[in-house]
Amino acid sequence: MAACIFCTMRLITLVLVVFICVTTTAAFQITEVYSDTYLDGDADEYLVISGDGPLSSLEVTDGEGQITFPAGAVSSGSITIARDGEAFYKVNGRYPDYELIGMSPDVPEPVVTGKFQMANQKDELMLKEHGILIQNLSWPGTFKPRKGQVHVLGPDGIWDKRVFISGASRFMPVTFSNVTGTAFVSPDCGRAVFEQAVSSARREILVNVYEFTDPEMAGLLCQAFSRGVKVTVLLEGGPVGGISSEEQTVIAMLCSVGINVRVMAGTGEDHAPFRYDHAKYLVIDGKDLLLTTENFKEHSFQKAGFAGNRGWGVLVSSPDLCSYFSKVFYSDLNGPGVTDIQGNRSEIPEYFAEAYKPVFAPLHFNDSSVTPVLAPDTSDLIVSLINETRSRLYIEEAYIKHWSHGKRNPYLKSAIDAARRGVEVKILLDSYYYNIEEENDNDEIAAEITAIANREHIPIEARLLDLSGTGLLKLHAKGMIADDSILISSINWNENSPSFNREAGLIIEDPNVAGYFASVFEQDWNAYKKQPLSHESGPDIAKIGLAGMIVGMLAILYLWRHRR
Known part of the structure; x- marks a missing residue:
């Protein structure tokens, strides 16, 4: 009996752990990707992770490198991870939350394992939490690669519903x-x-x-x-x-x-x-x-x-x-x-x-x-x-x-x-x-x-x-x-x-x-005068009239020559 109770408690605990993981994963998403930039070497490439809460359980990977975050790191709304903080500042007028190659003394670095750099025309990104895959996107596939374009996930879950080129504004509707x-x-x-x-x-x-x-x-x-x-x-x-x-x-x-x-x-x-x-x-x-x-x-x-x-x-x-x-x-x-x-x-x-x-x-x-x-x-x-x-x-x-x-x-x-x-x-x-x-x-x-x-x-x-x-x-x-x-x-x-x-x-x-x-x-x-809109919508009266005149003149010339 005790063994059954123990097994039941373990099962409940396992279900709770899975439930916590699943419900937590909905809190984070990759919502922006800028992979093919105007700067040489794509130094200003970046991605944005949106969500609230601790970051220590998150991992971002492109299959060749992994980004993780130190204990105590927290997101309040979103975080921007750029390759080069100074290059990002040059283009965007502000510093990112994290940079990968340590060019800005005041911008912290995440933990990088392997080589993490987004390719221009073909690559993928995977976001994991507690080792569980919660998002997978690729290009081409999830979106179409375009030089200078910031790929944005809309609130309806659709990528690139509108085109945003790097440096463009994002004003919202207001009446x-x-x-x-x-x-x-x-x-x-x-x-x-x-x-x-x-x-x-x-x-x-x-x-x-x-x-x-x-x-x-x-x-x-x-x-x-x-x-x-x-x-x-x-x-x-x-x-x-x-x-x-x-x-x-x-x-x-x-x-x-x-x-x-x-x-x-x-x-x-x-x-x-x-x-x-x-x-x-x-x-x-x-x-x-x-x-x-x-x-x-x-x-x-x-x-x-x-x-x-x-x-x-x-x-x-x-x-x-x-x-x-x-x-x-x-x-x-x-x-x-x-x-x-x-x-x-x-x-x-x-x-x-x-x-x-x-x-x-x-x-x-x-x-x-x-x-x-x-x-x-x-x-x-x-x-x-x-x-x-x-x-x-x-x-x-x-x-x-x-x-x-x-x-x-x-x-x-x-x-x-x-x-x-x-x-x-x-x-x-x-x-x-x-x-x-x-x-x-x-x-x-x-x-x-x-x-x-x-x-x-x-x-x-x-x-x-x-x-x-x-x-x-x-x-x-x-x-x-x-x-x-x-x-x-x-x-x-x-x-x-x-x-x-x-x-x-x-x-x-x-x-x-x-x-x-x-x-x-x-x-x-109301000033409109009815006229043919295309070759398919009706005959061209002017051309028909001109053709008729030419045929008539040729007929007259033929009769005149043969009467002689």
Whole structure:
């Protein structure tokens, strides 16, 4: 009997030990891996273990080396283990919790057995507790290796749901209430709002824009600087086609009066964390934010009465919202890959534009809720907004392209799914020559959407903007009306923009603002002239007519020759 009791107690003890081990293992996970870095020799590689509690029972191994921790080591939230603490500090601006090779006197070392160094293209990591395997990940496999990418485990257990390049920010979603502002569109009234906003500055202007070529807009910033306003400008250092002579002149103009102009264009070890700095916004005196879909160009912020691009914008007042964007600005300005630039003056050719009759005046609004959208940080908010739409979804985009490897654009997929649940979906795209002359661009996308609508009998329609009917030069907006909310952003609907660029936008919840932009959308939508969208959507009448004329002329020539 005593023996049975003893055996039972041993069994209970064993079960308790296993239970403790199993329940404890859930507390720790490897949540970040940075294995293929921009620094030579991958000196700044690191991994993060998240969890709370003693570390002495943990072991990390790559199959060739093992990392363990001394007695008394404790994690409170997470720990970062870097190869070289000084290299990690150079890239991240802070020291890790542990380093492997002892370069930083104030950073402790874990216990390392064997050779522990993560390979770039193919390797594995195993996390054990009390000798029991609790996590196993590999690349390729768990995630796809990419130079410069920090692989991140999301709260839903999915790795790399968003791409984070080393040095990039990780701002979280936040909504601001009681926001007042002014909505505007270009070319109708955007220039006047910009001029008023810059002229009102008394203390500071922060400018982040992809391209800046308008000397008169630059002149307004110079005037602000001359009256004592601190002006800081951040530009993209490698736009498509390079920095133009017009932009070089604007840069030189700004620098000549003392304005600090910087560009994001680093390479190699000083690699910028974003493929392009494509955002377009100003923060004025820490209380006003002007955010737009447009670059600072003549045809983007056209003078009143002249034709330009269709663009959307908003000037909002909220110290808290501006504080958020100021943090974004300085995070990018002081991040890797950003350098000073002086510019180079040259003669700017005179810009000519056709006459245009403005239709829309600015709309003033108040007491609105506003949520910033940043790429790549929070760009998934756009899909969430589409998925929550219940009645109308109007999309006005410069272009839509599918993802690589034949994967359908997730933004477009969500819009089609909205139509399948009964939402009225209208998609208006640009028809400027470079958006329709190649394969798989706007006319093919519109034809694809039309085919889906006809096949499934769902309420979705796509059109190309009739430039002649509207008097616009091209459609450059990146906007959306979703029920009583609107999205204004710099985010193009391609794979690169939301995943790799620095982009900025706002979701504004306000029926009046949504109604304003819905009116703009309907104005552009109704100017449409029906035309074939692709070779598959109908015959090309012009080509058929030309062919008929040629056949007719040949027939006349044949009869004339044979009559002789």
